[in-house]
Structure formats: C-alpha cells, structure tokens
Amino acid sequence: MPGTTPPPTAEDRLSALLDAAVDAIVLIDPRGRISRFNRAAERLFGYVAAEVLGQNVSMLMPEPYHGEHDSYLERYSATHRPRIIGIGREVVARRKDGSTFPIDLSVGEFRRPAAEGEELSGDGGEHGFVGILRDITARKLQEQQLRDSAEELRQAFGEAEDLRARLTHAGRLGTLGEMVSGIAHEVNQPLTAIANYASACKRLLLSGRAQPQEIAEVLDKISVQAERAGQVIRGLRKLARREDRAADRLDVNQLVGEVARLVEFEFRNAGWQLRQSLAPELPPVSGDGVQVQQVVLNLLRNAVEAMSEGNTCGDAVALRTQAHDGWVEISVDDCGPGIPAATAQRLFEPFFTTKPQGMGLGLSICQSIISAHGGELKHEPRQGGGSRFRIRLPAEGNTQ
Ligand code: ADP
Numbered sequence: 001m002p003g004t005t006p007p008p009t010a011e012d013r014l015s016a017l018l019d020a021a022v023d024a025i026v027l028i029d030p031r032g033r034i035s036r037f038n039r040a041a042e043r044l045f046g047y048v049a050a051e052v053l054g055q056n057v058s059m060l061m062p063e064p065y066h067g068e069h070d071s072y073l074e075r076y077s078a079t080h081r082p083r084i085i086g087i088g089r090e091v092v093a094r095r096k097d098g099s100t101f102p103i104d105l106s107v108g109e110f111r112r113p114a115a116e117g118e119e120l121s122g123d124g125g126e127h128g129f130v131g132i133l134r135d136i137t138a139r140k141l142q143e144q145q146l147r148d149s150a151e152e153l154r155q156a157f158g159e160a161e162d163l164r165a166r167l168t169h170a171g172r173l174g175t176l177g178e179m180v181s182g183i184a185h186e187v188n189q190p191l192t193a194i195a196n197y198a199s200a201c202k203r204l205l206l207s208g209r210a211q212p213q214e215i216a217e218v219l220d221k222i223s224v225q226a227e228r229a230g231q232v233i234r235g236l237r238k239l240a241r242r243e244d245r246a247a248d249r250l251d252v253n254q255l256v257g258e259v260a261r262l263v264e265f266e267f268r269n270a271g272w273q274l275r276q277s278l279a280p281e282l283p284p285v286s287g288d289g290v291q292v293q294q295v296v297l298n299l300l301r302n303a304v305e306a307m308s309e310g311n312t313c314g315d316a317v318a319l320r321t322q323a324h325d326g327w328v329e330i331s332v333d334d335c336g337p338g339i340p341a342a343t344a345q346r347l348f349e350p351f352f353t354t355k356p357q358g359m360g361l362g363l364s365i366c367q368s369i370i371s372a373h374g375g376e377l378k379h380e381p382r383q384g385g386g387s388r389f390r391i392r393l394p395a396e397g398n399t400q
Pocket of ligand 1: 302303306334336337338339343347352353354355357358359360361362363364387
C-alpha cells in the first residue's frame with residue numbers, strides 16, 4: 001500500500017539502539033573483521049561505517065598494536081589468553097586522518113548459543129567481540145595537568161624548604177642582637193676577674209714580699225680568664241660567619257620576593273597588606289643573599305611593629321625595588337607613626353630602642369651588613385606619614 005512503511009525489523013531496532021549509544025561501539029568477528037560500527041564510532045574515528053565494515057579492526061590502531069592484533073586474537077581463540085575481555089583498558093586508537101588518541105576500551109565476547117547439533121559459523125554476527133570505546137583525551141590531559149601541578153607543588157615545597165633552611169641560619173643572625181648582649185655579659189665576667197687578678201698582682205709586687213711562685217700563680221689565673229674570654233669571642237664569630245661566605249651573584253627581586261612570601265602570613269595576621277612593586281630586569285648585585293634577606297626581613301618586621309603602634313596613612317607596607325645609576329635600591333615604606341627627629345638621629349646606634357622589649361640592635365646590624373656590601377641604609381620620612389627605609393646596593397660592575 002502506498003505511503004505505508006514496513007514495520008521495523010529486529011535489525012533496524014538493533015541499529016537504532018547502537019546508533020543512539022553515546023559511546024563508540026565496534027563489533028568484530030573472531031578474525032577481527034569489523035561487523036558493526038555505530039554513529040559514535042564514526043564520529044570518533046572519522047570513518048563512515050561503509051569504509052570499515054569487513055576491514056580488519058587493526059586499521060583503528062596505531063603501531064605496535066596494529067601489527068600485533070591478529071596474532072593477539074589468534075592466541076586468544078586458541079588459549080583464551082591474554083585476557084581481553086574486561087572493563088576499561090587504556091589503549092591508543094588511530095583516526096582516519098592518522099592522528100592518535102587515548103581511549104578507554106571495554107571488550108565483551110558474544111556467542112549465540114548453538115542449537116542442538118548446530119555448528120556456529122563464527123561469521124554473520126553469531127560469535128565475536130563487542131568493543132565499547134570512549135575518548136579519554138580530556139581525562140588524560142587533566143591527569144597530566146594534575147601531575148604537572150603536583151610537580152610544581154613539589155618544587156615550590158622544595159624551594160620553601162630550602163628557603164626555610166637558609167633562613168634558619170638567617171634566624172640565628174637575626175637573634176644575634178640578643179646573643180650579643182648575653183655574650184657581652186659573659187665576656188665581662190672574665191674581664192672583671194682579669195682586672196681583679198691584675199690589681200692583686202700589683203699589690204703583691206708593691207708590697208716587696210711577693211714570692212715569684214705566688215706572682216706566677218696569679219698570672220696563670222689571668223691567662224685562664226683571658227682564654228675564657230677568647231673562647232666566648234671565637235664562639236660569637238663562628239655564629240655570625242657562614243662557612244660559604246664567598247660573595248654570590250644576587251638577584252635582588254628573587255631575594256626580596258622570598259622574604260615577602262615568608263612574612264605574608266605575619267602581615268595578614270596583623271591586618272596589614274604587603275604591596276610589592278619589583279622593577280623588572282634589575283642588574284645583579286654581589287654579596288651574601290641571606291644577609292641581605294635578613295636586612296629586608298628586619299625592616300619589614302619594624303614596619304609591622306610601627307603600624308601596630310599607630311597607623312597614619314593606610315593599611316599597606318610598600319616593598320619596592322628599582323635600579324638607577326649603577327645602584328639597586330630596595331625600599332620599605334610603612335604607614336606607622338613615623339620617626340621623630342630626635343629618634344631619627346640615634347636610629348642606627350647599637351642598643352638604641354624605644355620598645356619595651358626591644359634590643360635596639362636590628363638597625364645597627366642591618367646597617368653594618370649593608371655597609372659591608374658597599375651600600376647604604378637610610379631612613380627618611382615618608383610623604384603623607386610613616387617612614388621609609390632605603391637600602392642601596394652597588395650593582396655588579398659599579399666600582400662607585
Ligand atoms: P628594636 O626594633 O629592637 O627597637 P631597631 O634597631 O630595629 O631595634 O630599631 C630601633 C628603633 O628605631 C626602634 O625602637 C624604633 O623606635 C625605631 N624604628 C625602627 N623602625 C621604625 C619604623 N618603621 N617606624 C618607626 N620607628 C622605627
């Protein structure tokens with residue numbers, strides 16, 4: 001009858017079902033020839049079904065799979081090994097245009113049960129394998145990105161560890177101020193003893209009754225005490241010295257950036273911001289990186305302490321680097337109460353402090369470090385309130 005369509009056959013229904021599947025489905029016979037290739041497979045590989053039907057499925061594989069697949073199937077038919085049936089193997093597939101991509105491949109084996117006495121031909125879709133394939137390019141990319149991020153994290157962690165190790169040493173320099181006063185005390189004791197023994201010796205000599213043996217004993221005591229003082233001083237020098245003290249070529253921005261990362265947390269905790277503005281392409285300077293970092297660290301900590309005492313012009317400390325005329329400059333601007341003229345004059349004096357718990361050694365040590373590098377450390381009032389500390393270091397090649 002015109003206009004009427006025949007009812008769908010089982011074959012039509014199966015095709016519709018396969019073509020509706022989101023994943024690519026490829027059926028092969030036991031010899032590896034493709035017997036079905038659904039729409040999703042067409043999209044995935046760039047072939048139309050007619051181009052692949054009856055062809056060896058190895059056409060969808062790059063080498064070495066392409067060359068090995070036939071013997072692989074033969075081995076499986078004979079021994080059922082290697083196991084090819086299963087969910088989700090990651091393999092590589094090849095598109096019509098030759099490009100390759102990773103897929104997740106699940107393989108099932110189908111076999112129509114034979115009727116009694118019937119010999120299944122193996123062809124005609126009665127026995128074979130069904131492969132369900134999914135492109136996992138995006139997933140692999142994500143995995144790679146995750147691995148890259150993990151690697152970056154590991155590296156960053158390594159750098160942080162390295163910085164921590166170096167700043168542990170720097171930390172010892174940082175508490176040098178406190179140690180100096182303890183050590184001054186320790187040196188004072190033998191010096192007082194020496195002074196006392198010396199006067200005793202003098203009294204003995206002036207009395208005219210001194211036995212040489214007696215005087216020798218007192219002089220021995222003086223030597224012991226002098227040796228003790230010497231030991232203390234040697235200990236102090238060892239503490240301040242880094243064994244590998246040779247001048248390094250320093251990237252000031254990198255050093256400053258590392259310190260900034262270190263104090264970021266302290267700043268955030270105190271409710272202040274740290275604004276960095278690092279000039280690109282600074283020339284290198286020569287010196288001891290840890291010491292320069294220690295100076296910057298001290299200035300930043302002074303800035304935070306000052307702002308917590310009184311906040312005049314905002315909530316940020318500006319950390320800047322710039323280069324001019326053969327010098328590299330690092331400046332720290334805070335919004336604290338600023339420094340009165342009388343204080344400003346004594347700022348770099350050892351033991352000058354206005355803080356109840358202060359040692360007053362930070363700035364004097366900072367200044368000696370910077371002078372030892374051929375540079376200078378200065379203070380000036382900041383426009384609009386607060387203080388500015390400026391470090392100037394000679395750029396490499398600047399003979400001043
Ligand atoms: P300390 O911090 O132990 O007092 P310093 O040598 O670092 O030792 O500082 C000496 C003094 O200089 C401080 O007590 C403080 O009065 C003053 N000072 C240092 N930095 C600042 C600053 N950014 N703002 C205001 N005063 C400061």
